[in-house]
Amino acid sequence: MDKIEIAGIVNLFDFEKLAVSKMTNMAYEYVASGAADEFTVRWNRQALDAIKLNPTVLVDVSQIDTSTSLLGLDLPHPILIAPTAYHKIMHPEGELATARGAGAAEAVYVVSSFTTTSLEEIAKVATEPLWLQLYVRDDRSFTKDLVQEAEYQGCMALCVTVDTPVAGARNRQQRVNFALPNGVHTPHMHDAFALTKSLTWKDIEWLKSFAKIPVLVKGILNPDDAEKAVETGVSGIVVSNHSGRNLDTVPATIEALPRIAEKVNKRIPILMDGGIRRGTDVLKAIALGANAVLVGKPICFGLACGGAEGVTKVLGILRNEFELAMALTGKATIAEIDSSVIWK
Ligand SMILES: Cc1cc2nc3c(=O)[nH]c(=O)nc-3n(C[C@H](O)[C@H](O)[C@H](O)COP(=O)(O)O)c2cc1C
Ligand SMILES: CC(C)CC(=O)C(=O)O
Numbered sequence: 001m002d003k004i005e006i007a008g009i010v011n012l013f014d015f016e017k018l019a020v021s022k023m024t025n026m027a028y029e030y031v032a033s034g035a036a037d038e039f040t041v042r043w044n045r046q047a048l049d050a051i052k053l054n055p056t057v058l059v060d061v062s063q064i065d066t067s068t069s070l071l072g073l074d075l076p077h078p079i080l081i082a083p084t085a086y087h088k089i090m091h092p093e094g095e096l097a098t099a100r101g102a103g104a105a106e107a108v109y110v111v112s113s114f115t116t117t118s119l120e121e122i123a124k125v126a127t128e129p130l131w132l133q134l135y136v137r138d139d140r141s142f143t144k145d146l147v148q149e150a151e152y153q154g155c156m157a158l159c160v161t162v163d164t165p166v167a168g169a170r171n172r173q174q175r176v177n178f179a180l181p182n183g184v185h186t187p188h189m190h191d192a193f194a195l196t197k198s199l200t201w202k203d204i205e206w207l208k209s210f211a212k213i214p215v216l217v218k219g220i221l222n223p224d225d226a227e228k229a230v231e232t233g234v235s236g237i238v239v240s241n242h243s244g245r246n247l248d249t250v251p252a253t254i255e256a257l258p259r260i261a262e263k264v265n266k267r268i269p270i271l272m273d274g275g276i277r278r279g280t281d282v283l284k285a286i287a288l289g290a291n292a293v294l295v296g297k298p299i300c301f302g303l304a305c306g307g308a309e310g311v312t313k314v315l316g317i318l319r320n321e322f323e324l325a326m327a328l329t330g331k332a333t334i335a336e337i338d339s340s341v342i343w344k
Contacts, residue, residue, distance in 0.1 A: 006306040006313060011321075012277045012298040015314060019301035027089040029176045031300045033245070035168030040244030040252070044275030047252030051284050052343035056330035064323045068334045070269055070292055071157055071214045071235055073129055076106045077319045078334065079282060081311075082273045082294035083133030083159065083218075085114030088184045090304040095122050098303055101311025103127035105319070110159055110294065113146070116180075118187045123153040131157040133218065135164070135189065136203060138196045144210065146188055151212050158211055159238060160204065163219025165197040168246035204232050216271070221256045223263040236269040236291075243274055243296050254285060261289025279321025286334060287341045 005018055020028055034041035066077040081102050088094035095117035102109035106128055111119065113135040123130060132150040136143050147158060170178075180186075208215050214235030220226050221241055229237045239257050241250045253274035264270055272285045273294035285293045295318065302314035331337045 003306070003309070006310060009305070009313065009317075011317060012295075012301075012314060015298055015301040015305055015310070019304040022304045023090060024181075026176045026178055027086075027304070029172045030086070030089065030178050031084075031297055031304075033170060033172035034243065034248065035170055035245050036248035038244060039249050040241050040247070041275075042244075043252040044241070044244060044254070045252075045277070047254045048275055048278075048281045048284060051254065053280065053283070053325075053329055054341055054343040055328055056340075059330035059332065061327040061330060061332050063332060064326050065333045066319065066323060066326070068292065070108075073108070073156065075108065075292070077322065078286065078290075078292035079276075079315060079318055079322070080108040080131075080271070080292055080294045081110055081299050081315075082296035083110040083112035083161075084296050084300050085112045086116050086180065086184065086186070087300075087303060088116035089181065090300050091307050091310075093307050096125050097307040098299065098311050099126045099130070100308035101303070101315070104308065104312040105315035107315050108156075111155070113161075113189045114186045114192070115188060116184050116186055119149060119153040119155070123155075129156045131155055131159055133159045133161055134207075135161055136196050136199050136207075137189075137194050138198075139194070140203075140206070143207075147207065147211055149188070155213060157214040157216060157235070158207070159216045159218040160207060161218045161242075162199065162204075163221075163240065163242050163246055164195065165199060166195075167192070168242075168248065170245065201228060201232050204229075204234060208233060220260065221250055221253070223256075223259045226260045226263050230264060230267050234268065236271060237264070238294065239270060239272040239274075239290070240294075241274055254281075254288065257285065257288045257290060264289075276318075279318060279323070279325040282318065282322040283325040283329065283331075283337060283341065286337045287339055 110131040132155045216236040218238035269291040272290040302310035
């Protein structure tokens with residue numbers, strides 16, 4: 001059943017349409033919704049759509065190379081799986097299916113702190129690099145233990161989420177009384193309300209003082225914060241507005257990206273997420289200063305539609321579209337993608 005329906009899917013938007021019928025209403029609302037009036041959710045997409053491309057013709061594009069290196073990793077393509085919580089509410093195999101899907105698609109999988117499967121189990125099935133997204137809790141020793149467990153399980157980087165001292169006004173989650181179903185647990189985080197509200201740059205320094213793997217901060221929108229991140233010595237930043245789930249009416253990430261890229265000036269890698277749905281979106285993000293992108297919601301919908309296979313298909317479609325976008329704009333390698341590809 002799943003296989004036939006998935007076979008008919010040709011783009012990432014199709015996954016959401018199919019996922020509506022596959023997910024419980026509560027799970028769908030959890031994944032699909034943003035904060036408050038969802039302006040930022042819409043702006044993420046509208047801002048990407050509004051950017052026009054400037055193709056160069058008569059360039060030899062017989063060999064398209066999407067490979068890139070990031071924090072010491074050689075990646076066949078620059079598309080990562082963004083950390084999203086609670087995969088077992090989307091598919092019974094949860095994060096194990098996501099990790100298998102990532103493996104088949106040669107993608108880095110950033111596991112959420114709110115994973116419903118332990119890192120140990122995920123690491124057993126993963127064949128591509130895992131990173132851990134870290135929510136810091138009031139109990140700092142708990143956080144230290146989690147970092148050490150991530151290192152022990154072979155995670156290759158930490159993404160510390162810094163845009164969620166509190167979750168946003170998630171009205172759609174409130175309307176469905178969002179709660180985890182019986183039998184679904186978060187082995188590394190227990191309680192969403194135990195997140196710390198007192199996280200500062202000092203904590204990032206503290207994490208860096210003992211972490212043996214690169215520390216990135218996820219949730220940067222303000223260029224001055226990007227500068228602080230560089231000064232604090234983090235290994236990279238993720239330009240993100242949490243898919244519009246926290247502070248509504250912040251700008252689209254693609255709008256914030258050029259200013260941040262200018263400030264960072266290639267001193268550390270920049271990743272970006274928020275509304276990436278098309279290969280042309282990946283191209284635009286790279287052209288405006290990102291080294292790599294992450295996708296969140298489409299992975300959840302792919303997982304809901306077809307488990308590991310759905311996740312692989314989401315990534316495969318996006319990667320293929322990205323290759324098409326490179327060929328059609330006359331860019332054979334990632335290094336060649338710069339702002340000349342944007343119509344001004
Ligand atoms: C269902 C869902 C759960 C999420 N859970 C987390 C999380 O646990 N930790 C985190 O840092 N970000 C979380 N995010 C934010 C994503 O990592 C990412 O920033 C965002 O989804 C990217 O935008 P996109 O979904 O439009 O691709 C979540 C997003 C969604 C949609
Ligand atoms: C448990 C939540 C704080 C996870 C999250 O980051 C989200 O739902 O956006």
